[in-house]
Amino acid sequence: MQSRFSENVFLTGFMGVGKTTVGRLLAELLSYPFVDLDEMIARREKRSIAAIFAESGERYFRDCETVLLHELVASPAKLYATGGGIVMRAENRLAMRNLGRIVYLNSSWPALQDRLQRSKGRPLVDPEQGWEGVRTLWVSRQPCYADADLVVATDGCSALQVAEKIAEKLTGN
Numbered sequence: 309m310q311s312r313f314s315e316n317v318f319l320t321g322f323m324g325v326g327k328t329t330v331g332r333l334l335a336e337l338l339s340y341p342f343v344d345l346d347e348m349i350a351r352r353e354k355r356s357i358a359a360i361f362a363e364s365g366e367r368y369f370r371d372c373e374t375v376l377l378h379e380l381v382a383s384p385a386k387l388y389a390t391g392g393g394i395v396m397r398a399e400n401r402l403a404m405r406n407l408g409r410i411v412y413l414n415s416s417w418p419a420l421q422d423r424l425q426r427s428k429g430r431p432l433v434d435p436e437q438g439w440e441g442v443r444t445l446w447v448s449r450q451p452c453y454a455d456a457d458l459v460v461a462t463d464g465c466s467a468l469q470v471a472e473k474i475a476e477k478l479t480g481n
Contacts (some may be wrong), residue, residue: 316385316408317478320445320453323392324423326467333388333471338478344389345376357391362382370397375405395452405457411474412456417443419463 318339319327328344335342338453344359349372353360360369373394385408394400395410404410415423421439458477462470 314385316380316388317406317474318404318408318409319387319389319402319413320379320395320409320456321392321415321462322420322449322453323411325392325421325462326470327389327392327413328438329467330413330462330470330474331387333468334474335387337471337475338387340385340387342387342389344396345352345373345394346389346391347476349373349391366393369473370394373397374400380407392448395455396449401452401455409458409478410456411441411458411460412453413462413470414453415458415462417446420446 311379317334317338319331319334321327327345331344332342334340348367349350349360353372355363360372369391369392373391373430374397377400390404394404401410421443424442427441433439458474460470460473465473
């Protein structure tokens with residue numbers, strides 16, 4: 309699908325929802341460059357996201373996200389997968405909105421928990437401590453996620469189906 313769409317697109321949602329996987333597929337559908345903001349931060353910092361959280365803390369990581377968003381003003385349009393907590397700062401939501409469109413990948417808690425149980429290296433997930441804290445975090449972020457230009461349900465869909473839904477809504481095709 310060749311697109312005439314020319315805005316930045318920011319994929320938001322809780323960890324494990326598939327922002328990077330969907331983002332790569334969507335970028336291909338829209339003929340857009342793809343950037344994973346977490347990967348960009350890890351390269352700049354020369355350490356993994358888990359190491360950043362462990363050594364410098366979540367606040368430092370969130371500051372890195374905010375700085376990076378402000379640097380995007382001079383960049384050509386791209387598709388960005390964001391970190392799961394980027395939306396918690398109102399200034400980040402405003403920056404993303406000023407730079408393009410915010411797309412929230414919405415998934416139910418059971419679907420997310422299933423995905424998170426199978427993933428490794430997530431700094432805010434420790435299955436040995438149980439899931440209630442992670443679920444509470446997910447619930448607390450819902451109002452900020454919902455402050456998006458487009459909300460796309462992901463449950464029961466493949467990553468490609470989600471990417472196709474988003475492409476259709478963004479381009480009107």
